[in-house]
Amino acid sequence: MVSIKGFIRRRLFGAEAGQALTEQQTADARVAQLQREFAEHPSRGLTPARLYEIIEAAEQGDLRAQSELFEDMEEKDAQIGSDLAKRRQLAAELEWQIVPPDGASRKERQAAEQAAEVFGGIEVEDLIIDLGAGLGHGWANLELAWSRDGALRYVEQPVLRPHGWFRLHPDDQDLITLRDNSATGAELWPLGWVRHRHRAKPGYVARSGLHRMLVWPYLFQNYALGDLAELLEIYGLPARIGTYPSNATDKEKATLLRAVTSLGHRAAGIIPEGMTIDFKEAADGKADLFLAMMHWCERAKAKVILGGTLTSGTGEGTNTNALGNVHERGLQSLIHSDTRQYAGSINRDILWPMAALNWGIEDRRRAPRFYLDTGDAEDYEQLANSLPVFVDMGARIPVWWLHEKTRIPQAADGEEMLLPSAPVQQRPQGALRGLAALRADPAAGDVDETADLLGLAAADPHRGWLDQVRALAAEAESLEALRDSLLAAYGDLPADEMREAMALAFALADARGREAVAIESGQLDG
Numbered sequence: 001m002v003s004i005k006g007f008i009r010r011r012l013f014g015a016e017a018g019q020a021l022t023e024q025q026t027a028d029a030r031v032a033q034l035q036r037e038f039a040e041h042p043s044r045g046l047t048p049a050r051l052y053e054i055i056e057a058a059e060q061g062d063l064r065a066q067s068e069l070f071e072d073m074e075e076k077d078a079q080i081g082s083d084l085a086k087r088r089q090l091a092a093e094l095e096w097q098i099v100p101p102d103g104a105s106r107k108e109r110q111a112a113e114q115a116a117e118v119f120g121g122i123e124v125e126d127l128i129i130d131l132g133a134g135l136g137h138g139w140a141n142l143e144l145a146w147s148r149d150g151a152l153r154y155v156e157q158p159v160l161r162p163h164g165w166f167r168l169h170p171d172d173q174d175l176i177t178l179r180d181n182s183a184t185g186a187e188l189w190p191l192g193w194v195r196h197r198h199r200a201k202p203g204y205v206a207r208s209g210l211h212r213m214l215v216w217p218y219l220f221q222n223y224a225l226g227d228l229a230e231l232l233e234i235y236g237l238p239a240r241i242g243t244y245p246s247n248a249t250d251k252e253k254a255t256l257l258r259a260v261t262s263l264g265h266r267a268a269g270i271i272p273e274g275m276t277i278d279f280k281e282a283a284d285g286k287a288d289l290f291l292a293m294m295h296w297c298e299r300a301k302a303k304v305i306l307g308g309t310l311t312s313g314t315g316e317g318t319n320t321n322a323l324g325n326v327h328e329r330g331l332q333s334l335i336h337s338d339t340r341q342y343a344g345s346i347n348r349d350i351l352w353p354m355a356a357l358n359w360g361i362e363d364r365r366r367a368p369r370f371y372l373d374t375g376d377a378e379d380y381e382q383l384a385n386s387l388p389v390f391v392d393m394g395a396r397i398p399v400w401w402l403h404e405k406t407r408i409p410q411a412a413d414g415e416e417m418l419l420p421s422a423p424v425q426q427r428p429q430g431a432l433r434g435l436a437a438l439r440a441d442p443a444a445g446d447v448d449e450t451a452d453l454l455g456l457a458a459a460d461p462h463r464g465w466l467d468q469v470r471a472l473a474a475e476a477e478s479l480e481a482l483r484d485s486l487l488a489a490y491g492d493l494p495a496d497e498m499r500e501a502m503a504l505a506f507a508l509a510d511a512r513g514r515e516a517v518a519i520e521s522g523q524l525d526g
Contacts, residue, residue, distance in 0.1 A: 158350075228290040
C-alpha cells in the first residue's frame with residue numbers, strides 16, 4: 001500500500017525519487033570509475049590551437065577538458081583565483097533566513113520552522129561557496145544525502161561533485177548528465193542533486209560561465225609571462241661565441257660549449273688550446289611590452305569577474321574616491337544577482353522537496369523560502385537629521401519602514417528595550433500646528449493640552465534666547481559690559497516664533513473665556 005506522502009513524491013518528482021532518498025547516485029557501480037579518475041591538467045603546454053579544440057569539444061558535449069582547464073586557471077592564476085574567491089565570499093558572509101510564504105497557513109509556517117532548524121545543522125557558508133563554483137563554469141552540481149528522523153526526512157550537507165564528472169546530453173545542450181559507459185550519460189536522479197545554473201552570462205550550459213571569457217586573457221598572460229621570464233634570464237648578459245678549429249672533434253666541440261655556458265654563470269671555465277671565446281655587447285632588452293600585455297590581461301580579468309578594476313587593485317593610478325564608489329556599487333549589483341540565483345536553486349532543490357515530503361506542500365510557491373540578506377543599512381546620522389523634517393511636513397511614515405532602513409530589529413512583546421534619556425516631545429513646529437487647530441476650533445482639546453502645546457511652541461525661541469545670553473555673558477568682561485551687550489542685542493533677539501505662539505495663546509485664551517461666559521449664561525451646554 002502506497003502512503004499519501006509516497007504518492008505525492010512519485011507524482012511530483014518521478015519514480016526514481018525514492019532511490020535518491022536511500023542512496024547517492026555516485027555510489028552506483030555504473031559510475032564508480034569516476035571516483036578513481038585523476039585530472040589531466042590540460043593547461044600544461046596550452047596553445048591557442050589546443051584551447052580552441054577544448055572549447056569546441058565542450059560545445060559538442062564533452063565538458064571534461066574544459067572543466068579541468070577552468071580548475072587549473074583558478075589554481076594557477078592568482079588574479080582569477082582571488083577575484084572569484086572574493087565574489088563568492090561576499091555572498092557567503094551574508095546573513096541567511098528561511099521564511100514562510102506570504103499569507104502562510106499554520107502548516108506552511110511549521111514547514112518553514114522545520115526547514116530553518118535543518119539548515120541550522122548545515123554549514124550554509126560552505127554551501128554558498130560550493131554553489132559559487134558555478135560562477136566560472138556556469139553550473140555546479142551538489143549531491144544530496146537524505147537522512148530520516150522518525151517521519152521527518154531532511155538533507156545532510158550537500159557535496160560539490162567535480163565538474164569533470166559530467167557531460168552534456170548529445171540531443172540537448174542544456175541537459176547535464178553523469179558520465180558513465182554510455183554515449184549519453186546517466187540522467188541525474190530527482191531529489192538527488194542541487195542542480196545550480198548560474199547565469200553569469202547568457203548562453204547554453206557550455207558557454208554560460210565566466211571562464212569562457214577568461215581563457216584568452218589567461219593564455220595571453222601566460223605567453224607574456226613566459227617571454228618576460230626568458231628576457232630576465234638573459235638580460236644584461238653579454239653574448240658569448242666560441243670558435244673551434246675546423247678539425248675539432250665532437251668531444252672538443254662539446255667541451256667548448258660547456259665552457260661557453262659555464263662562463264655565463266660562474267665567470268670561469270677552461271677550453272682546449274687553439275679555441276677562442278668572444279664576448280659581444282650585452283643584450284639591451286626591455287620588459288615594457290611584456291608588462292603592458294600582462295597589465296591588460298589583469299584588468300580584463302578584473303572587469304569580467306568583479307565588474308571593474310578598482311575593487312581588485314588593478315587600477316592605473318588615476319583612481320578617485322567617486323570612481324571607486326561607482327565600481328563598488330557595480331560589484332554589489334553582481335553580488336545581489338548571485339544571491340538571488342543561489343537562493344533559487346536552494347528553494348527548488350532542497351526546501352521544496354523537504355516541504356513536499358514532510359508536509360505535503362505540492363505547490364512550490366507555497367514552500368519555505370531561503371534568502372540571503374543583502375540589505376544595506378542607511379546612514380544613521382543622515383536619517384536622524386532628515387526624517388524629522390519630513391514628519392514635521394506631515395508625512396505619514398510607518399515605524400516598520402524605519403526599522404527596515406536602519407536594519408534595527410523591532411522589539412517583540414515583553415523584550416527589554418532601550419529607552420530615551422528624556423521623554424520624546426513634539427517639536428515646536430508641530431506644536432504650532434496644534435495651536436492653530438485649537439484656534440480654529442476652540443472646543444477642541446483641554447486646558448492642560450493647550451498649556452503643553454504653548455510650552456513646546458515657545459521652547460525653541462526661548463532656548464535660542466538663553467544661548468545668546470550665555471554667549472554674551474561669556475564674552476563680557478564686567479557686569480556693566482554685560483548690561484550694555486544685553487541692551488544692544490535686545491532688538492536682535494529672534495522673536496517671530498515666540499510672537500506667533502503668544503498670539504495664538506492670547507486668541508485661544510479669549511476664545512476659552514468667551515466659551516466659559518456662554519456656558520455660565522446658559523447659552524452653551526457645558
